[in-house]
Amino acid sequence: MQTTSRQLPHHKALSGGTQQPRTPQPRRFDPIAMLSNSEMQAALGSGALMLIAWAVGGWSEILSIVIYVISYTLGGWSKAKEGVELLVKERDLDVNLLMIAAALGAASIGYWNEGAMLIFIFALSGALESYTMERSKKDISSLMALKPATAVRIEKGAMSEVAIDLLVIGDLLLVRPGELIPADGKVCQGESSVDQASITGESLPIEKSTGSEVFAGTVNGEGPLYIEVTKSAENTLFAKIIKMVEEAETELPDSQRFIKRLEAIYARVVVAATLLLITLPPLLLDWSWSATFYKAMVFLVVASPCALVSSIMPAMLSAISKSARKGILFKGGVHLENMARTSVVAFDKTGTLTEGTPQVTDFIAGDGYDRNELLAISASIENMSRHPLAEAVVRKAAEENLELHGVLESKSITGWGIEGEIDGQLWKIGKSNLLDELVKSSEGAGLEYWRSLRQQLESEGKTVSIILTDDQVAGMIALQDTVRPQAAAAVRKLQALGIKVAMLTGDRAATAQVIAGKTGVDLVFADLLPEDKVIQIKALREQYGHVVMVGDGVNDAPALATATVGIGMGMKGSGAALEIADVVLMNDNIEEIASTVSLARRSQRIVKQNMIFAVSVITVLMISNFVQGIALPFGVIGHEGSTILVILNGLRLLR
Template structure:
């Protein structure tokens, strides 16, 4: 390791290839420009419209030419989209209705009104695209952080290699300011690592010897030597990229309904407009020019632009806000469903709890020193990889005890381990309430510890009963607050776990969960989720393990723990909590409810405006400019109302 440190300065020049790829930066810049072309086109159309209006008093011919340019600039893309829908899907959409209304206005001399319609319609489309872009922005920035190369440290020095060639156990050098290329454990050095792109944490996290780091996170001011723990395709970063590739494929049910309605509604409006033009002069006696004008106003004010724009801007804005806080949605449909949540079901181990057992109590018999017993147990367990053994070792280390070398260590199948420490044989294994030889004091304490939800191991020295060590997977610090917030929102909570009922009930009491089911197999969890769905409706399942995957898939919305979650859980989940913060469950449900309220506001407002303008056109009479402003103004308002969620 000393040789590695001597070459840190030398490698800083040779590792320059690990800096961001200039070609990639240029490509990202081009994509960024293309994303904004809609707003540029809309503004260009507006400038042409105003210029045409300004020169109209000087030259009618130039004014008309400028209006034509404004129509073409703002309407070309919308006309293309409408024609593609007509040709491919044999269906009408709002794009063709707006283009037809604008051309109709121009045909009777209302060039400015038609151009205004095109301009505002293009601007509303650009705003909706803006919402969509914002919802993808954090994810796109994450993808752009994907490392391409790494500085690998080997016996023959250091060399830059593609991340795809990294293997578990490789040692990497990560310089200050570089993106960490692989998941791993810090072997040397210290630094503050910005994990915002992965976990949503706003403050860099200090990393030192033994700490985990993730691919795609940004190293701070210190150099780190990192041992790879996952191949490129198995990193948390790679899992997130896979999730992103699945994202945006699902459309909210409310938006699917609006889309279905749009086709039927558009056809109805076209038929109604044609009938008005043909029948009104014959039946009512209107002049042809008056009828055509009324028909154009009707075509404008009856078009469902505001209805069509009522859903997605709000949902996309909510998804963007969630992404910035470390909650990743695979599609807008799940945000829509989350707003109807009635029950949240939690897995226990690794979800409500940290998934890492700790020693909660060491009870020793009379005549034994507690610290001596703990030191002996830790020495005996020091060679074991079992989580309970690690918890005992960690407890001894935290109390500053010396861990000695154990001899003759062996596992006792189905019970525990034994090892010789300081010439005495120590045995640590599963404590049983059916052990008739156990002293009464130990048996009494064992029953209490088990009732409290502990896993209890018996400690023996040679053939003497020495004491009991109680271990428990403690709940996450945020669990109680998370459950409390859900209860305040009127949402019931349930725990579904494969752990034994006594332990599950103890954790449930501490966390404040309403209902608990223990001793469950994966298929039992699925059955409980289905039963809850039948009884309550929309159910959210939160889990992290392979055994949770079937239940996550069966729930209305499945939420996976992003940092500690398995690949199977991440794959089937609809939502991922990248920072494993349980309090974000309630916060995200609240955001989804707010998004649904905004959607409802938008739909009611849009329908009311359309109905008012239609009635006003035939009862009182509405001028085409007022119809354009009323219709397109309502469209802009519902989009802006949805964009409020970005704040």
């Protein structure tokens, strides 16, 4: 990128306002924050009033009842309001109304303290759940606080502070030390370290210099940076993350949807059973009305599915929160749930298992062609494409200081390569599989020579392209991509979890096998067009079950959408891949996929533990109530205590 034509003023000349970052701090248990929660304050106030009412009951029953009423109102108002709104709007029952009904029922037969205790513990468990779920979400949404508001733009040597929304691609910005980077862009001038933790989860700052890519919402370090904007505000990586956060907070997993549907049905059954318990025993078993009503209220308390309802979301949100701290963003709990069932992880090769920046290793010109001229022609045509292989050819020509030609009628040939016209002659560059279809020999060299050369180059793990003109081979290009340093370790970790690893690539089989040998993948599928990748993903799903697809390019988008869970590469991934992906690796570290699957499986185990525990407690308390009879306070503590325990069990994932 050339910057000499721009006037870059010294950064100390700026007189505009500064924009200091608000870097999120590690989250620990904060009792002050918990007590500032309005639900928690109401619950604790209700409990305090319950104790006061109990204490004054010995000398003033009327005053005691008045205080109990206030305690009921303070602790139960918000839950009662939620229950009534659901009943009026959707004609559905939930646990909120069941608990309020049980408390009022207890008070109606003189058990004011037991009802107040029920309200207090129910409100306390609800406040604890709200607080912990909010805490979990903050690990994702804390990056919202890092959204830049203004930027310092340089125009004709003058600086002005403008709103982020007014920036356009090509604007030149100044970011001083310690400030937020306001837009995605490339460094035009300056050197500094940038804290990218909010985007990638990396703990150490990354060194940036001329040509380096930077992202909105990250924090500049010790040196001033001049940055050219490469993306508008709504298309920045940061904006995409915000969108993913919003989706993650609203999308419920299938298990939670099932529990929500079950809650409404179950609540109706409990109400019907309670009414039968109130009316039938006095008529059929000669029980007293007060004893029957008391036992029915105990049943109403212990049969309510509070703990069951709270079994899932705290655990799911804790897992999503923990992943977010490591730079892995889920777009919803349903994807975490699906990831726990992973049987196969399929990787795209280029840019995923490999670095995605191939280098030209061999450039062979056919007889009658000047090597440098042919390289210049090839680079000129490839300059019309943004494919990594094309960019490698252009870089090779630039390294050798070759001058490019003007190209007419350039167009992409889907699934093969590119063609273009130079000085009236049509040139084509693309996959060497066309050699198997050609019948004519190139000038000065037989077709068998090129086939033999291709075989040799591919046996070395190189990708081979051919240069054609007039349907004759003019030359051959060999390129080689670098395997990611963590690729082999990422594959081994997945295999250790009992997961098969597949590689999908558009490269030839020989090239794919070399990469497979270096990474250790189990299954290799080569020579694939984008639609072929979709077919292979469907076949893997039919054979193995749940399939995770990992990719970074536009051509991976259909396969990402077809897989059970699609994982996109956040740093180098295309916009289409990020939009369609269900999970995004913000730091492109594929080694984290295995730990994410492990975390997803742990979350599912905890959910199952919670559900089994919740159902067991409900069952034991219900049986005890009918067989032997239990006191209402014991039923309250047993039932609501189990609710608190399942919430805390889910929070273990935050450690």
